[in-house]
Amino acid sequence: MHKDVLIVEDEPAIRRLLMGALDRTGLTYAEASTAAEALRLAAVQPHPLVALLDLGLPDRDGLEIIPQLVEAGLAVIVLTARDATDEKVAALDLGADDFVTKPFDSAELLARIRSALRRKTGNRADPQRRAFEGGMIDREAHAVMIGGAAVALTPREFDLLWALCEKPGRVLTHRALLETVWGLAHRDDVDYLRVAIRALRKKVETDPSRPKLIINEPGVGYRLAGSAQRVA
């Protein structure tokens, strides 16, 4: 029987807390306190769906095993310190899905885990359309509906919104978004992204000065809030 979550954490207290939180929500889990153990458990078939990975492990740097976990088919959520911007970006670039900063709020952590699980288990009925909170985007028709009304987006804004909707809840780094929308040549032009996000927010957010849909992760990137649903 497969486990929902693989907990990789060397601090017993934190590990027990995570276990408690998962127990209460009815999710199953396996636990590892070293990188080696984590890799062994990830290889057990059927493998766990989500890994909660603490980066400070006794035997190896947690960053190093991210690609292997992703390869094994796990969605990786990294546990990290808030000011460790470089670490977050590196983890995301290595294929991690998301990060949670310590000290974390269990409610938020569980929401992230659920969101990741959904991405892993969701059906793939229509790859061309996505629904999000308050709207819907249709790639084939190149149309965006907000609150039932069509909104005109420039091609770049459309590509940007699609990129965010494709992986709802996942943090996309500045670099990843720039590469997808503007191409490799502009991967470091954060200004382009800022300008486009501001313009996009004006069109899709109810209150652009207090954005609720396109969430900024300071120093790291953007994510689409809530859980975009593939429209069946």
Add this chain to the structure above:
Amino acid sequence: MTQSTPSTDADHYLRLARQEQQGRLTVYLGAAPGVGKTYRMLQDAARRQAEGVDVVVGVAETHGRSETALLLGPLHILPRRRVDHQGHALDEFDIDGAIARHPGLILVDELAHSNAPGSRHPKRWQDVEELLAAGIDVATTVNIQHIESLNDVVAGFTHIRVRETVPDQILDDAELIIVDLPPDALIERLAAGKIYLPDTAGRALSNFFTPTKLAALRELALRFAARSVDRRLSDQLRTAGDEGDFVAGERLMVAVSPGKGGAQVVRHARRMADIFHAPWTAVVAESGRARAIVGAQREQLADNLALAASLGASLMTVAADHVGDALVDQARQLRASQIVIGKSRRSRWFEWRHGSIAQDVIRKAQGVAVHVVPLTDADERPDRPREAAFARDDMVAFAIVVATVALLRLAQPWLPFGAIDLLLLIPVILSATVLRLRAGLWSAVWAALCYNFFFIPPLHSLTIDDPQNVITFAVLALVAAVVGWLAGRIRRQAETSAGVARLNASLARFAGLMGGLSEKEETARVACREIGSLLDVEAVIVTIEDENIMVRGNDAYRRIDMIDEAAVRWALEQGIATGRDTGTLNASDWQFHPLRTSLGTMGALGLARPSQERIIRPDDAVMLASLVDQTALAHERIVLEGQARQVDALRERDRLRGALLGSIAHDLRTPLTAVIAATEAIPAEGAFADEIRIARSESRRLQRFLDDLLEASRIEHGAIEPRWESVDLTDVITDVLRALRQDEAGARVTTRIDGDCPFVSSDPLLLRHVLINLIDNALKFSPVTTQVEVELLCRDGDVLCRVLDSGSGLPADTDALFDRFHRLEGSDRVGGSGLGLWIAKNFTEAVGGTITAGNRAGGGAMFEVILPGRPKDEAEGRAADA
């Protein structure tokens, strides 16, 4: 040719530079007492006062003349200082009072006056110099016979030598005002009893008042003033960049000899230097022989040099075997155009025997004008210690010869005849090498005579039969003389170079000793011991530490007197030598030399000598200067080493503290993460709902406190390195509100955001921290029922973020808010590390912004963060292109 040498120009400009900040000196110069100098000075002072100048009378001698006293009426008079001297109360000029009062112009009568013993300066002109240095204008009076360089001239025709003299230098930069009265009128005034003469000096002084003498004095005064005017004119021409027609390129060298005549030559040189406007150097050439001069002679030489220095000469001592050659060489090196040298009137015989230095110089100096000053004093030639020492040497030489002859007589039967004359050279060589040259030459004579008397037939007579023996005798005499002379000369040269070698060796040893020390007490002790034994004096090192006088280095002297203390302070402040044998505070038993270094004056070296001799002999001056330098260097090194050690210790302490903070923070964070997660996991309901809420909020507070401590330690270590990127402040504010849970329904924070604000180049995490602290503060310090407003707007291209609350507002001193650990009155209630605003300020400044605090018009506090915006066009323009 009007080219001037570089050093004269430098001197010229240095003098000008000094004049800029210095007070100006006005001198009322008279030919004789009674011409009305004081009267004229007071008249001018009254006029200046009417012009609004702050005039104070320091000293004015009215000598009971009522019309003069009347002039004092409207002027402010500085109280005199009362000095008790051997039971007499003397009223002296109060220099400290004058400097403290700092008037625009001060009148100090009688420049040549000598101060009462125990005063700061022995002479009044030194008081005046200090006043000028303090930037106070001074007016004073002086009679022509008190001018140092004219001292001889005046004494020459008045037959009165004035002891109270004023160095010419002080008058160099002064404005001279001649107070003139024709001799007839002056004599009339004297007859009418209008001229005050002190009773004791009355008779002598009245010798002045003959028409011829007065006329001569008057001429001297007028000529002196004319020269001064002339010099000032050329100074001005030079300053104006116009070379003018002043005599340039002249340079004087004066040969200073011991004896009273030396002073006369020095004064003469000063007058010539004045006429040529030339810099001048006083040179002492010391031969090995001259080094032997002792006692009174040596004192006199030192006095002569001091006189030259006080008259503005630079001093130089050269070691020489031949004085005449050395002087001419030195003149070439100095590029002197004129040599001044004294020559006494001696018999031709004396000159033929001893040579004349003046003759030598005249013969050898090519292209240099030589001025010979005829000397009247008979003892011009250095008085060598011939009496005792020479007589003793001669006796010893004689004894050696007699002993040799006696031995030869005994050994004669066994000696070949030809050996005797050679063997007789032995006592001659011996005497010449060990004793003085003269003894060597005498022994040559004795040897020759003894040879003739005892060994050449007919024996026991001074006649010689055999002509061949005449030749032998002559050869022996000649060889003895030449050998004696050569040996003596070699010995003298060896002595001279041994002296130099000794000096160098002593200095090297001293430097070596000082270099090995690293502790203050020890350094002082070694320095004092070495200096004491090298110069044959008592030495101490005096420093002022926290206003206390510390005496180190010599266990025999642990404290010093009041007067010594004053001398030390003066030496440290002015950077000059003070105390005994100097011009300042010479009532002190000690002579103090400041230990000057690049770090400032470290202290003073104090020297004393139990006897009345000069503390420093002139030929020790060079050595002393080196020793003082070395001592100062050693002290500087110790201070620097101490500072370096302190810095190292501080750095190490800082590093440890940083490491400690880092590890504490890390070790605290992990359990705190667990605590926070655990408390959040427990639902806040049931009987313990309140306790759980308290646990939640307190653990969050603890976490924020810890974050503050960590950030503070990063700031203190200068470890704040912004990660620059383009930042949209809307994002930062949204993120902060989310973190503070102020983004949901029921939030206390309202925002007013200008959505078109330019992006800023900044660090989003640092800005996040700033805004979290400001907004969190605002929430804490205002009633829960009120709103906190966050505004984002742009003004003149800058981006402003304001946080406003409706609390009780801020105290007046808003700058102090941003200090570390600053807390508002009663803020303990709400808690906080006291670091929040300090961190906010540092972070804001790290990203190039400013942060200010103030009160709102309607009550409540307002914090404003201003960040320099980037041109909006740039960012958006580039994006639009893409």
